[in-house]
Amino acid sequence: MIWLTWRQFRGAAAMMAAVLVVLAAALALTGPSLADAYSSGITACARNGDCARFFDRFFDDYQGPFLIVTVIVLILPGLVGLFWGAPLISRELEAGTHLLVWNQSITRTRWLAVKLTFTALAAMAAAGLCGLAVTWWSGPLDKSAAPGFALMDPLVFGARGIAPMGYAAFAFVLGVAMGMFLRRTLTAMAVTLVVFAALQIALPLLVRPHLLPPVSSAFTLSSENVDNIGLPRGGANPRVILDSAIPGHTGAWVLSSRLVDPAGRPVGADGLVQVSTTSGPCSPSEEQKPDPSGQSGCLGEINRVGYRQQATYQPFERFWPFQWIETGIYALLTLGLTGLCFWWIRRRLS
Amino acid sequence: MTEPSQGSAAVLRAQGLGKKYGRRWALRDCTLDIPAGHVVGLVGPNGAGKTTLLKLATGQLAPTAGGITVLGDHAAGSPASLAKIGFVAQETPVYAGLSVADHLRLGARLNPGWDTTVAGERIRRLGLDPAHRAGKLSGGQRAQLALTLGLAKRPELLILDEPVAALDPLARREFLQGLMEAVVEHELSVVLSSHLVADLERTCDYLIVLADSRVQVAGEVEGLLATHHRLTGPRRDPDRLPGDQHVVSARHTERQSTFVVRTDAPILDPAWTVSRLNLEDLVLAYMEKTAPDRRVALEVQR
Numbered sequence: 069m070i071w072l073t074w075r076q077f078r079g080a081a082a083m084m085a086a087v088l089v090v091l092a093a094a095l096a097l098t099g100p101s102l103a104d105a106y107s108s109g110i111t112a113c114a115r116n117g118d119c120a121r122f123f124d125r126f127f128d129d130y131q132g133p134f135l136i137v138t139v140i141v142l143i144l145p146g147l148v149g150l151f152w153g154a155p156l157i158s159r160e161l162e163a164g165t166h167l168l169v170w171n172q173s174i175t176r177t178r179w180l181a182v183k184l185t186f187t188a189l190a191a192m193a194a195a196g197l198c199g200l201a202v203t204w205w206s207g208p209l210d211k212s213a214a215p216g217f218a219l220m221d222p223l224v225f226g227a228r229g230i231a232p233m234g235y236a237a238f239a240f241v242l243g244v245a246m247g248m249f250l251r252r253t254l255t256a257m258a259v260t261l262v263v264f265a266a267l268q269i270a271l272p273l274l275v276r277p278h279l280l281p282p283v284s285s286a287f288t289l290s291s292e293n294v295d296n297i298g299l300p301r302g303g304a305n306p307r308v309i310l311d312s313a314i315p316g317h318t319g320a321w322v323l324s325s326r327l328v329d330p331a332g333r334p335v336g337a338d339g340l341v342q343v344s345t346t347s348g349p350c351s352p353s354e355e356q357k358p359d360p361s362g363q364s365g366c367l368g369e370i371n372r373v374g375y376r377q378q379a380t381y382q383p384f385e386r387f388w389p390f391q392w393i394e395t396g397i398y399a400l401l402t403l404g405l406t407g408l409c410f411w412w413i414r415r416r417l418s
Numbered sequence: 419m420t421e422p423s424q425g426s427a428a429v430l431r432a433q434g435l436g437k438k439y440g441r442r443w444a445l446r447d448c449t450l451d452i453p454a455g456h457v458v459g460l461v462g463p464n465g466a467g468k469t470t471l472l473k474l475a476t477g478q479l480a481p482t483a484g485g486i487t488v489l490g491d492h493a494a495g496s497p498a499s500l501a502k503i504g505f506v507a508q509e510t511p512v513y514a515g516l517s518v519a520d521h522l523r524l525g526a527r528l529n530p531g532w533d534t535t536v537a538g539e540r541i542r543r544l545g546l547d548p549a550h551r552a553g554k555l556s557g558g559q560r561a562q563l564a565l566t567l568g569l570a571k572r573p574e575l576l577i578l579d580e581p582v583a584a585l586d587p588l589a590r591r592e593f594l595q596g597l598m599e600a601v602v603e604h605e606l607s608v609v610l611s612s613h614l615v616a617d618l619e620r621t622c623d624y625l626i627v628l629a630d631s632r633v634q635v636a637g638e639v640e641g642l643l644a645t646h647h648r649l650t651g652p653r654r655d656p657d658r659l660p661g662d663q664h665v666v667s668a669r670h671t672e673r674q675s676t677f678v679v680r681t682d683a684p685i686l687d688p689a690w691t692v693s694r695l696n697l698e699d700l701v702l703a704y705m706e707k708t709a710p711d712r713r714v715a716l717e718v719q720r
Contacts, residue, residue, distance in 0.1 A: 171505035
């Protein structure tokens with residue numbers, strides 16, 4: 069049975085292997101120079117103390133390839149579900165060959181077990197290898213990523229670590245199940261794509277933020293979490309625009325971040341703060357000096373009055389726990405669908 | 419069924435067997451007892467339930483009602499029972515992407531009783547190139563390949579579902595010839611379905627007529643031909659025939675009646691012109707019986 073599985077699967081396997089080899093070669097060729105550029109940049113910026121700018125520039129330089137490899141890891145499980153999973157049973161049903169193979173001296177349960185195990189392991193291996201290679205390659209970029217592209221952020225999280233294996237196993241079994249239920253390869257592929265994409269979008273939006281209780285806290289304003297302070301001419305109130313970042317928690321996944329006034333009420337979307345601009349540090353006459361600590365100057369004055377950043381976030385340290393939990397969720401879904409497949413092939417399919 | 423089967427004599431035994439798809443019965447009240455060593459022809463119009471009966475026999479389907487035992491085995495679908503039954507499905511499906519040799523290898527890998535010599539010998543005799551992809555074979559060659567797979571696993575019972583329906587007359591004859599040679603060589607029991615009586619006439623010695631989801635008649639061909647008669651004579655009501663004459667079909671003109679009756683007793687009434695039926699007449703008589711416009715008459719007869 070393993071021979072037959074391999075004989076039917078080897079074309080698809082060869083194609084996947086070719087894609088992975090090309091990807092691995094590209095990553096292996098560019099990875100070391102990327103790491104070198106990062107380490108030399110870090111030593112240089114540590115000397116003149118301007119690493120924030122280095123990170124910005126470094127990430128900007130490599131943003132294109134970074135996005136490409138990330139997207140490859142994200143869509144690979146979907147492709148596995150579409151092209152390995154959906155046709156696995158439906159193609160046999162369409163050609164009638166299930167009647168041929170199910171009448172050899174082997175039960176259809178065993179036939180399905182071998183096919184599922186073998187191909188699911190191949191899918192997980194492909195996604196796992198791809199995910200780990202990309203995780204290795206993009207290590208320097210993940211360390212210097214701009215807000216929104218850090219490891220914990222939804223776009224990147226699913227393309228790193230072990231989660232791709234869970235996605236691939238699930239997408240594959242989803243495809244198999246849809247092929248079994250719908251009996252048409254094309255329909256099964258379409259439904260697999262829609263269901264898998266919906267889940268990949270819904271989970272980060274609705275479920276992942278609550279995998280562990282998020283941390284909620286208030287932070288003083290500083291250059292780390294303030295993007296920009298605008299001092300309009302003519303005595304209007306200063307305008308504070310927050311960065312989606314948490315001071316002291318680089319790489320955290322910011323779920324919400326807003327400016328609150330001294331009474332704890334959220335400041336309107338315009339970000340105007342009630343601070344005197346006719347005199348004091350926020351008056352136009354005062355020269356605004358950059359101050360990382362935020363303890364002096366206009367920002368210091370805003371802090372002193374009592375304005376704070378109220379943020380809810382998942383700290384970066386939870387990356388691996390989240391990876392395990394999310395992979396576990398997908399593993400459970402996969403097992404459930406697998407059970408359904410076995411029930412279906414025994415009871416409903418002929 | 420709790421009673422023990424009479425030796426291994428019954429190759430297929432069904433008791434009140436039925437299968438329902440949704441609200442429609444594809445097969446119902448099917449009771450059969452087919453002894454071993456026959457080539458059984460299963461004949462009936464399209465959609466009569468032939469495929470359903472054969473799939474139930476191979477364990478591909480589970481019955482909705484009643485039970486079926488094949489070769490004395492209740493556990494349809496177990497590896498042991500699968501090994502004893504060869505099945506050539508409708509339209510003789512094969513893997514288009516695999517070569518002829520791959521198919522033989524598939525058979526060898528998946529069947530403990532696989533007979534490499536039988537398989538190799540057949541492929542050679544058929545003149546099939548082992549490296550040829552099955553998708554490029556002609557319909558006749560594909561059917562032969564499927565038959566080879568069914569035979570080389572050395573089953574006790576070979577079931578074929580409309581194997582020649584899609585073949586041209588020449589390929590049809592070659593296929594049936596090959597099948598008959600194998601039957602003699604391996605002492606197989608065979609169940610073969612077709613909607614054409616001509617296919618079965620030369621091959622079968624046992625006949626099952628299936629129409630309207632029910633078994634209409636089953637028995638050895640010789641016995642069936644000996645007990646069925648066509649009576650032609652002056653117009654008469656079917657009720658006025660002797661009680662031991664079961665009317666299969668009746669046709670009336672203004673002055674004349676033609677009946678097909680089944681009876682074990684000789685026909686004594688001198689009013690009738692009695693003629694023998696051939697297999698096709700017999701099958702048609704049973705199919706006619708269930709044709710929609712005669713359904714009322716059918717109900718009366720039961």
